Amino acid sequence: MSSLPCAAGIGLRQPHHAEFLAVKPAVAWIEVHSENFMGGGPTLDLLEKLRADYPISLHGVGLSLGSAEGVSATHLERLALLVERIAPAEISDHLSWSVTGGNYYNDLLPLPYTEEALAVVADNVARVQDRLGRRLLVENPSTYLEYDERDYSEPEFLRQLCRRTGCAILLDINNIIVCGFNHGYPADRYLAEFVGVPVGEYHLAGHHTRMLGNRGLKIDDHGSAVGEEVWRLYAHAVAEIGAQPTLIERDSNIPPLAELLAEAARADQALAL
Amino acid sequence: MKLGTLQEKFAAALRTEDVPLDLPIREDGFSIAERLAIYRNNFLLSLVDALAANFPTVVELVDLRFFEPIARAYVLSSPPVEPSLFAYGEGFPDYLARKPSLADYPYVAEMARLELAFNRALHAPEEKAEEIDAAMNWSESRWRFAASVSLLDNVYPCLAIWEAHRIDRSRLEGLSVAPEPNRTMIYRGGNERRARILDKSQYAFLTALQRGEMLQNAVAAAQSQGNFSLEEELRFLFSRALLLPRRIEPASL
Numbered sequence: 001m002s003s004l005p006c007a008a009g010i011g012l013r014q015p016h017h018a019e020f021l022a023v024k025p026a027v028a029w030i031e032v033h034s035e036n037f038m039g040g041g042p043t044l045d046l047l048e049k050l051r052a053d054y055p056i057s058l059h060g061v062g063l064s065l066g067s068a069e070g071v072s073a074t075h076l077e078r079l080a081l082l083v084e085r086i087a088p089a090e091i092s093d094h095l096s097w098s099v100t101g102g103n104y105y106n107d108l109l110p111l112p113y114t115e116e117a118l119a120v121v122a123d124n125v126a127r128v129q130d131r132l133g134r135r136l137l138v139e140n141p142s143t144y145l146e147y148d149e150r151d152y153s154e155p156e157f158l159r160q161l162c163r164r165t166g167c168a169i170l171l172d173i174n175n176i177i178v179c180g181f182n183h184g185y186p187a188d189r190y191l192a193e194f195v196g197v198p199v200g201e202y203h204l205a206g207h208h209t210r211m212l213g214n215r216g217l218k219i220d221d222h223g224s225a226v227g228e229e230v231w232r233l234y235a236h237a238v239a240e241i242g243a244q245p246t247l248i249e250r251d252s253n254i255p256p257l258a259e260l261l262a263e264a265a266r267a268d269q270a271l272a273l
Numbered sequence: 274m275k276l277g278t279l280q281e282k283f284a285a286a287l288r289t290e291d292v293p294l295d296l297p298i299r300e301d302g303f304s305i306a307e308r309l310a311i312y313r314n315n316f317l318l319s320l321v322d323a324l325a326a327n328f329p330t331v332v333e334l335v336d337l338r339f340f341e342p343i344a345r346a347y348v349l350s351s352p353p354v355e356p357s358l359f360a361y362g363e364g365f366p367d368y369l370a371r372k373p374s375l376a377d378y379p380y381v382a383e384m385a386r387l388e389l390a391f392n393r394a395l396h397a398p399e400e401k402a403e404e405i406d407a408a409m410n411w412s413e414s415r416w417r418f419a420a421s422v423s424l425l426d427n428v429y430p431c432l433a434i435w436e437a438h439r440i441d442r443s444r445l446e447g448l449s450v451a452p453e454p455n456r457t458m459i460y461r462g463g464n465e466r467r468a469r470i471l472d473k474s475q476y477a478f479l480t481a482l483q484r485g486e487m488l489q490n491a492v493a494a495a496q497s498q499g500n501f502s503l504e505e506e507l508r509f510l511f512s513r514a515l516l517l518p519r520r521i522e523p524a525s526l
Contacts, residue, residue, distance in 0.1 A: 035357045039396030041421075042464040062356025068277035075355060100280040104353040105287055106323070107315050109280075112297070116276050145308040148297040149274070184301075210311075215302055217311070 004029050004055050004089045004201065004245035008267035010260045011059075011249045017046055019257055024053055027264055029089065031057040031247050037086075038078045047086055055089040057201070057247070058082065059170075062104065065124045065138065066097035066111040076131055083132055090201060090245075092137035092170045093128075095121065095158065112147035113157040122164040129165065137200045139170040142178040142207075142220030154179070155193035162198050169194075171241070172203035172249075173234045174226070178218040187233050191240060199241050204230055204267060205249040222251035226263055235270055243271045283309075287316045288349050320348040323358040324365065328388045330438045331369070334381055343372060359396045362389060380429035380450050387431045390423035390459035394466040397421035402514035412489035415519040416482045421461035422515055424471075424479050428452050432468055460515055474498040478506060485519070 007028035012020060014036075019025075030050065037044050037058075047056070060079065063071055083091060096108035111117045121138075129136050138161060140154060152160065158169050171194070180187040206224030209216040226248065234246075248263045274282075274297055285292045286309050298305045321344040325332050332340045347368050353361045366389055369375055370382035397420035425431075430453040437444035456476040458469045471479065478495035482488070495501035510516035 036359070038357045039359060040399035041395050041397065041461060043396070044399075045464055060356075064356075066276075068275070068280055072355070078357070097280060098356070100277075100284045102354055103284065104356050105284060105316050106319050106353065106356070106358070107312055109283060109312060112276070112279065114276075120276055144311045145305075146299045147279075148299055212303060212307055217303070219311070 004057060006243050006245055007271060008246045008248060008264035009055075009057065010264050011247060011251070012050070013251065013254050015254045016257050017043075021046065021049060023257075025257060025261060027054070027261060028268075029055040029057060029245065031059050031249075034058040034060040034079055034082060034091075035062045037082055044082075044085075051086055056086055057090040057092065057245075058086065058088040060091070060093040061108065062098065063093040063124070063128060064097050064099040064104075065093055065095065065128070066109075066117065066121050067099045067124065068097075068120055069100065069102075071124045071127055072099065076128060079128075080131055090137055091132060091134070092139055092201065094139045094141050095154075095161075096141045108141045110141065110143040110145055110147070113150045113152040113154060114147075115151045118152070118157060118160055118164075122161055125161065125165040125167050129167065135200075136165075136167045137170040138167050139172050139203065140175050140179075142172075142175040142218075144182055144217060144219070146183050153193060155190055155197065158194075159197045168198040168200040170201045170203060171199045171237065171244075172205070173237060174203065174205040174207055174230050174249075175220060177227075177229055177233060178207050178220045181216075181218045187229075188236065191233065191236055195240055197241075199237075199244055202234065202237065202244055202246040203249050204234055204246060204263070206230070222249055223253040225255075225259070226266075231266070231270070234267070235273070238270055238273070246271060283312075287313050288352070316352075317345055317348055320352065320358075320361070321345055323353075323361050324348070327359065327362050327392055328365065328385055330388055330435050331381060331385050333438050334384060334434075335375070335378070343369070343374075357396075359392060362392075365389065380431065380434070383425075383427050383429050383431045384434065386425060387427075387435055387457075387459070390425060391435075391466045393423060394421045394459050394461045397461060400514060400517065402511075403517050405511065405518065412487065414488045415485055416488070416516050417519045418479075418483060419460070419515045419517060421459075423459045424476065424483060425457045425459065426476065427455050427457065430455065432457055432470075460513070462513055472499065474501040475506060478503075482516070 005028045009029035009031055010027050012030045012032050037047050062075055094108045098105050098109055125136055176187045176190050204226045205222050206226055207218050207220045210219050246267045248260050282296055294305045321341055324344045351364050366382050366385035369385050375381050400419045437448050456471040458471055460467055474495040477498045478491045481491035481494040492503055
């Protein structure tokens with residue numbers, strides 16, 4: 001287990017698997033979705049081959065850290081097996097929930113930022129960290145609604161979570177912009193509130209705007225290039241919070257590898273400034 | 274509202290459009306219904322996509338336009354129970370078999386069973402070959418299969434249809450979907466999913482073992498169907514670590 005280098009990595013997705021093995025492109029590290037590698041067979045085999053050449057970050061979407069019913073023991077054991085095998089440099093999941101009544105809703109559903117939710121998430125994070133024997137990174141989500149009940153702003157909620165559990169934050173710059181637009185606050189203000197919160201990684205991605213009547217909502221789709229607004233806020237984050245390993249994240253409309261590598265090179269430049 | 278209650282109500286709103294929306298959601302600019310619709314769409318579409326990815330030949334057989342409404346209804350009635358979506362759709366073949374609109378296309382549900390078996394073969398956790406104790410009481414021994422193994426008893430030539438769709442599309446022309454009973458074992462060999470055609474006696478032997486019967490009873494079941502070589506069958510299974518000793522829990526001794 002090494003740590004991620006303070007440089008840009010890219011998300012490795014299925015369309016690039018063969019090319020990665022064949023070409024071993026020059027990129028500092030790679031991130032994969034943990035849930036795609038929780039079986040056996042050729043996909044897990046691929047990851048075992050790649051870990052010789054790249055530090056790996058395991059990014060999860062399935063822990064459901066915000067579930068009132070707790071983290072699934074079965075899922076946590078599967079993750080523990082994968083972690084044991086791959087010895088990743090980082091392990092992360094989201095500040096959201098996706099499981100209730102034993103069903104998995106395949107989305108990062110929003111949490112109310114209340115005292116009760118903080119206690120639930122802190123318990124779940126602590127349980128995961130205890131089982132894995134290491135620190136977890138928790139990512140700020142994209143959200144399309146807010147609740148009436150709230151005791152904390154999102155940055156404050158995350159700060160408290162880090163304090164209580166010793167976890168750190170995976171700060172998704174795109175998600176800050178999406179939420180700021182959707183809920184009517186300036187992204188810079190969010191960032192200013194974040195100073196002093198431990199950040200272990202950045203994510204950079206794209207989004208699109210969907211019109212509902214004459215008003216728009218920004219939708220995080222991981223399906224387009226990193227926008228200029230995201231690059232600008234990222235430069236701020238690097239200056240105010242500090243340089244950290246940075247991922248170019250793309251999950252749909254996967255472009256040729258060269259495009260992702262070009263975005264990674266741009267992030268590397270920003271980190272070096 | 275307690276977090277557990279909020280999550281139950283939220284999930285109910287994802288699964289049905291007409292539940293009361295008594296969730297503590299801020300409305301500014303958009304209604305609660307509009308905001309929830311974004312999550313409902315993502316939940317439904319992403320899982321319809323997951324099903325389409327897991328059952329690509331079923332999609333081709335029925336056409337995407339027909340597949341989508343069926344898949345949506347399945348997602349609503351049976352959302353996944355775990356986040357690894359390559360395993361999603363355990364109940365999909367049975368669901369298709371019960372669908373009145375597919376009554377005239379019974380090979381579609383069989384195809385779904387085959388694709389489910391191939392997915393399982395590809396993603397099953399690895400199992401270590403275990404030392405076989407030659408001095409054991411063989412006749413009364415009981416066995417289990419590696420997780421990658423499925424045994425299929427088909428009425429239609431699904432494997433041929435699958436190969437035509439997935440491997441060699443030149444075979445699609447003149448492809449028959451007429452009944453042609455056959456038995457297949459799907460498993461993983463090396464890193465590849467594999468299909469092995471079984472005769473009636475092999476199928477009887479393997480399904481008896483799968484039911485947990487003793488080896489001698491499985492052999493008797495095989496022999497009632499025709500010629501059967503136990504030695505050849507076991508060599509095939511052991512050399513690929515597909516058949517493993519069934520461990521008896523101390524409590525049940």
